[in-house]
Amino acid sequence: MYIAMNRFRVHPDNEDAFRRRWLDRDVLLKTVPGFVSFQFLKGPKHEDFTLYASHTVWESFEAFQGWTQSEQFRAAHANAGEGRALTAGPPVFEGFEVLQNVSA
Template sequence: MFIAMNRFKVRPDSEDMFLARWLDREVSLCGVPGFVAIRFMKGDVYETYILYASETTWVSREAFDDWKQSDVFRTAHRTAGQGEMLTIERRESNGFEVLKTVSALS
C-alpha cells in the first residue's frame, strides 16, 4: 500500500476559498485503477496559517505513478496554480510505503 500526502499552510483570510476549491470540486479518482481512498483533513490553527492535508491511498506506488502520468491526472490538475494563491508557501508533498497497519478490535 502507498500513501501520498500533501500539506498546505492556508492563509486565515483565504480559508473559505481554499475549502471551496477542495470540498466542492469533483473527485475523478474513484475509477482510477489502484486508487483506494482520499481524505481531506484540517489540522492545527496558528496565528499566520491553518494547516490542511490531503491523503490519497493506493494499492501500490506503481498505481500512484501510473495515475500521475494519466489523462485523468492532467485533466484534474489542468488549472492548478492559476487561481489566487491561498497558502503562505507551496504545498509540501510526500509519499509513503505502508510498512504496517494495526486495526482496532471489532
Template sequence: MSQFIAMNRFKVAAGQEEAFEKVWKNRETRLREMPGFVSFSLLRGPRNEEEGYTLYASHSIWTSEQDFINWTRSENFRAAHRNAGQHKALYKGAPQFEGFTVVVHE
C-alpha cells in the same frame, strides 16, 4: 502487497480556509476511475497564528506506489489539476509532498 499513502501539505493563508475547502469540495477528481485508488481525505490541521496559516493535508491511499505514479502520469491527473494555478493566492508557499509505504496496518 503493502499500500502507499500520498500526502500533500498545504499552508493556507489565514482567512482563506473556507475558500480552500470549497475548491476541494467542488473539484472533479476522477480518482475513483483510477486502478489502485482506495480512498481520499482532506485533513484540516492546526492554525499557526504567528505565521498566519492553517495547515491542511490531502491524503490518498493507493494499493501500491506504482498505482499512485500511474495516477500522476494520467490524463485524469492533468484534468484534475488543470486549474490549480488559479488558487495560488490561498497558499503560503508551495505544497509539500510526502509519500509513505505502509509497513504495519492494523
C-alpha cells in the same frame, strides 16, 4: 500500500475559498486503477496559517505513479495555479510505503 500526502499552509482569510476549491471539485480518483481512499484534512491553527492536507491511499507505489501520469491527473490539476494564491507557498509532498496496516 502507498500513502501520498500534500500539506498546505493556508492563510486564515483564505480558508473558506481553499476549502471550497477542494470540496466543490470533481473527484476523478475513483476512476484510477489502484485507488483505495482519499481524505481532505484540516489540521492545527497557527498564528499566520492553518495546516491542511490531502491524504490518498493507493494499492501500491506503482498505482500512485499511474495516477500521476494519467489523463485524470492532468484534468484534476488543469487549473492549478490559476486564480489567486490561497496558500503560503507550494504544497509539501510526502510519500510513504505502508509497512504495517492494522484495521478494525
